Amino acid sequence: MKKSTFFRGVIAAVVIVMHGCAMVPPEAVVTGPLTAPPPVPISPEVVANGAIYQPGAYGNYPLFEDRRPRNVGDIVTIIIQERTNAAKNVSTSTNRNSNAGLEFGATPSILPGDLGARQNFGVEGSNQATGTGSSRADNLFTGTLTTTVVGVLPNGNLQLAGEKQIAINRGSEYLLFSGVIDPRSITGSNTVASTQVADARIEFRSKGVMDEVQTMGWLQRFFLNISPF
Incomplete structure (x- = not known):
């Protein structure tokens, strides 16, 4: 059997299988x-x-x-x-803020000398999210x-x-x-x-x-x- 004839047969079989798989009737x-x-x-x-x-x-x-x-x-x-008739609307909104800080304005003499303004720190954070959605039929x-x-x-x-x-x-x-x-x-x-x-x-x-x-x-x-x- 020639290779061209064999490949033609394979291609025809693949096309038939693809056609059968694609034409799926709707479910009753x-x-x-x-x-x-x-x-x-x-x-x-x-x-x-x-x-x-x-x-x-x-x-x-x-x-x-x-x-x-x-x-x-x-x-x-x-x-x-x-x-x-069906309708649904969804709306969500969140917001969160946080702060943290430490400051040494005056340090007593009884405390270590390294404990002073150099140890001051401040931290701020925020988180915000907004989401909306709607559906109707x-x-x-x-x-x-x-x-x-x-x-x-x-x-x-x-x-x-x-x-x-x-x-x-x-x-x-x-x-x-x-x-x-x-x-x-x-x-x-x-x-x-x-x-x-x-x-x-x-x-x-x-x-x-x-x-x-x-x-x-x-x-x-x-x-x-x-x-x-």
């Missing part, structure tokens, strides 16, 4: 199923009792039961109203998403999950959501605010040209990962 926030599994079809047993309503048949609700979601597969609309996320009940907890709370995908020309956007809600927080219009969802996970990402222009080049990202500076 919403995990788990995004919709309820379809129920196993059940053939309702026909009871010859002359009643129009037969319990157990899909789509039938008791006469005095509301339509509030409570079973796996029911849908709930989430009103996303996420807004966070504002986030706003609004929208709506209809989710599906994917589980019912023993205490009656509902586990929700859902997604929405929108494709426009050569780009696409998708919204993922999961969380746990109390059925009593669902309004009459079958909606619940995202601020009343426990363990809420909201993920909004895009694919396409708009996402690619925001991504650092793979070679630049590779050297950034190995750079010690």
Whole structure:
């Protein structure tokens, strides 16, 4: 095998490894199923009792039961109203001064003759420090998403999950959501605010040209990962 061919193969392998290391997909926030599994079809047993309503048949609700979601597969609309504001200011100032001195104005005759003005001394010191810092973050996320009940907890709370995908020309956007809600927080219009969802996970990402222009080049990202500076 020629050396040139060998070096070309080595360079190609290094480039492929660098490309694979650089293109690391973002970590997913919403995990788990995004919709309820379809129920196993059940053939309702026909009871010859002359009643129009037969319990157990899909789509039938008791006469005095509301339509509030409570079973796996029911849908709930989430009103996303996420807004966070955080600010922090820090200011520190310290100042310290110290003085020390010794002076012999007159020396008694009973003391040694070398103990006099030549032993006078004075020391002064000061220390001052000042520091300031500030930080601020504002986030706003609004929208709506209809989710599906994917589980019912023993205490009656509902586990929700859902997604929405929108494709426009050569780009696409998708919204993922999961969380746990109390059925009593669902309004009459079958909606619940995202601020009343426990363990809420909201993920909004895009694919396409708009996402690619925001991504650092793979070679630049590779050297950034190995750079010690």
